[in-house]
Amino acid sequence: MSKTIFYHAGCPVCISAEHDIINLIGKDNVEVVHIGENRSRIEEAEKLGVKSVPALVTPNGNVLHINFGALIADVKG
Amino acid sequence: MSKTIFYHAGCPVCISAEHDIINLIGKDNVEVVHIGENRSRIEEAEKLGVKSVPALVTPNGNVLHINFGALIADVKG
Numbered sequence: 689m690s691k692t693i694f695y696h697a698g699c700p701v702c703i704s705a706e707h708d709i710i711n712l713i714g715k716d717n718v719e720v721v722h723i724g725e726n727r728s729r730i731e732e733a734e735k736l737g738v739k740s741v742p743a744l745v746t747p748n749g750n751v752l753h754i755n756f757g758a759l760i761a762d763v764k765g
Numbered sequence: 766m767s768k769t770i771f772y773h774a775g776c777p778v779c780i781s782a783e784h785d786i787i788n789l790i791g792k793d794n795v796e797v798v799h800i801g802e803n804r805s806r807i808e809e810a811e812k813l814g815v816k817s818v819p820a821l822v823t824p825n826g827n828v829l830h831i832n833f834g835a836l837i838a839d840v841k842g
Contacts, residue, residue, distance in 0.1 A: 692789060708823045712769060712790050746785045752831050 692717060695733045696742040697724040701757035705742040709754075718744075723763055734760055769794060772810045773819040774801040778834035782819040786831075795821075800840055811837055 694709055696702030706720060723730045723741065733743070737751045740759050744752040771786055773779035783797060800807045800818065810820070814828040817836050821829040 704827065705829060708825075708827050708829055711825075712794075712821075712823060717789075744789075746789060748785075748788075750781065750785050752782060752785055753833075754829050754831055756830075 690747050691719055692747055693719045693721055693736075693745045694742065695721050695723055695729075695738050695745070697758050697763045698722055699741070699757040701755050702742040705754045705757075709742075709744060723760075730760065730764060767824050768796055769824055770796045770798055770813075770822045771819065772798050772800055772806075772815050772822070774835050774840045775799055776818070776834040778832050779819040782831045782834075786819075786821060800837075807837065807841060 692713060694706060696706055709718060721729050721733070723733055736745050736749070738745065738760060740753050741757050741763065742754045744754060746752065769790060771783060773783055786795060798806050798810070800810055813822050813826070815822065815837060817830050818834050818840065819831045821831060823829065
């Protein structure tokens, strides 16, 4: 993979972090994925190592879990 | 404040996150502060709301706690 992906679930912590990340990295440099609305991408996030949201997956595959919004398990319900 | 500051304490989680953040934001756009070595800046970090390291403080003052390395309390010892 060669892009940065920000996974979130729409929670207030997520939205706040999303704004911060976009301001820091630039809107065109990060794909924002709402796994609460786009549930087909939950499995993808899990495979990448995302344990909670909001999380940023870097181009080299590292996962940065930011603050704490919700566990992936809770998003899956 | 108008700059981004990355606070860390030299732990492996911190160093890994530091590399990721520098790759994402650019070395010239973030000040890296090692509060384990530069202990005079621990109080500054606490006042900004940093609870654990690594953490990124954005230009608008938001604190993004990234993954989890160490509590500020533990760095203070």
